Amino acid sequence: MAVPLEERFPRPSVVGIVNVTPDSFSDGGVHLGAADAIAAARRMVVDGAALVDVGGESTRPGSAAVPLDEELRRVVPVLGEVAGDLAVSIDTSKAEVARRALALGAVMVNDVTALRADPDLAGIVADGGAYLCLMHMLGEPRTMQDDPRYDDVVAEVARFLEERLAFAVAQGIPEERICLDPGIGFGKTVEHNLELLARLDELTALGRPVLVGLSRKRFLGRVLGDPEATVGPVTAGVAAAVLAYERGASLFRVHDVREHVEALGAAVAA
Ligand code: HH2
Numbered sequence: 001m002a003v004p005l006e007e008r009f010p011r012p013s014v015v016g017i018v019n020v021t022p023d024s025f026s027d028g029g030v031h032l033g034a035a036d037a038i039a040a041a042r043r044m045v046v047d048g049a050a051l052v053d054v055g056g057e058s059t060r061p062g063s064a065a066v067p068l069d070e071e072l073r074r075v076v077p078v079l080g081e082v083a084g085d086l087a088v089s090i091d092t093s094k095a096e097v098a099r100r101a102l103a104l105g106a107v108m109v110n111d112v113t114a115l116r117a118d119p120d121l122a123g124i125v126a127d128g129g130a131y132l133c134l135m136h137m138l139g140e141p142r143t144m145q146d147d148p149r150y151d152d153v154v155a156e157v158a159r160f161l162e163e164r165l166a167f168a169v170a171q172g173i174p175e176e177r178i179c180l181d182p183g184i185g186f187g188k189t190v191e192h193n194l195e196l197l198a199r200l201d202e203l204t205a206l207g208r209p210v211l212v213g214l215s216r217k218r219f220l221g222r223v224l225g226d227p228e229a230t231v232g233p234v235t236a237g238v239a240a241a242v243l244a245y246e247r248g249a250s251l252f253r254v255h256d257v258r259e260h261v262e263a264l265g266a267a268v269a270a
Contacts, residue, residue: 002177006176006209008107011251012251012264012267015051015053015211015251016040016041016045016051016255016257017053018044019037020032020078021056021074034077038078041082042086045087047261048261052082052086053088054078054091055090056072057091059141059186061185062141063142064142068097075090079100079104079106080104088101088107089106089109089133090102090108092109093112109124110133111134111135112137113135114137114164115164123171125168130177132179133180134178134181135180135182135211136157136183141186145187148189153196154199157183157196158202158205161180162206179250180210180211182200182203184197184212184213184217193217197240197247200212201247201248203248211253214240214241214244215253215256218231218232223236237256238259
């Protein structure tokens with residue numbers, strides 16, 4: 001019997017971001033080559049990350065899709081080194097990338113399309129006995145920030161996640177292996193992101209652990225008064241993570257692992 005996600009990754013669990021991409025928005029413009037990515041992943045686990053999320057395709061607003069062979073070229077050398085001994089999640093929407101990652105020892109698939117992009121991905125997750133993160137996104141990364149509109153963003157995100165959870169379960173992925181993510185910044189204005197944080201309880205009410213990705217996101221810079229911000233301050237992300245924890249979030253996808261582990265540790269104790 002598989003261990004439920006909430007037992008394997010109890011609240012709060014910090015997920016370290018390892019972007020093996022030339023264009024990730026928040027890593028200071030530094031392209032993490034394989035050796036740097038491997039070192040970063042190991043350091044994150046030493047710093048207290050429960051999981052490291054390795055990705056070879058940027059999903060920043062405006063970014064284009066990456067061909068399969070390029071995505072594999074980026075992530076396979078990193079996974080080959082760390083997926084055997086660290087808890088690793090693969091950030092991909094492609095079944096073939098997920099298949100290779102799980103074969104190399106990854107334990108989770110983080111799909112920002114929530115199983116909508118590749119019809120073969122659900123079967124790979126089910127057969128591989130992997131954990132799965134289902135994220136909400138309105139539109140696609142290339143165009144998602146072009147005037148996103150909702151009648152009620154929280155109700156619509158909740159309805160979407162409920163539907164994708166039912167779809168995943170129908171595809172043979174046990175519910176207890178799945179977590180849900182509102183997709184902060186994915187087809188959302190600053191106000192939409194803040195509304196989702198304010199009413200996070202409506203997402204935890206779906207009955208599955210909620211993962212949030214707030215770390216360094218541009219809306220954090222914009223709420224602090226810079227309308228052109230493309231990244232948010234680390235401190236603002238840590239504060240938002242602690243609030244999200246108070247409001248029921250379980251997993252925190254972050255660049256700055258030590259800062260979040262310390263802040264969330266204090267939040268747990270307080
Ligand atoms: N955010 C990003 C990428 N993947 N996955 C989940 N589940 N939730 C998120 O909020 C999320 C995600 C974007 O952030 P980052 O990885 O820093 O940038 P990039 O997409 O450029 O790699």
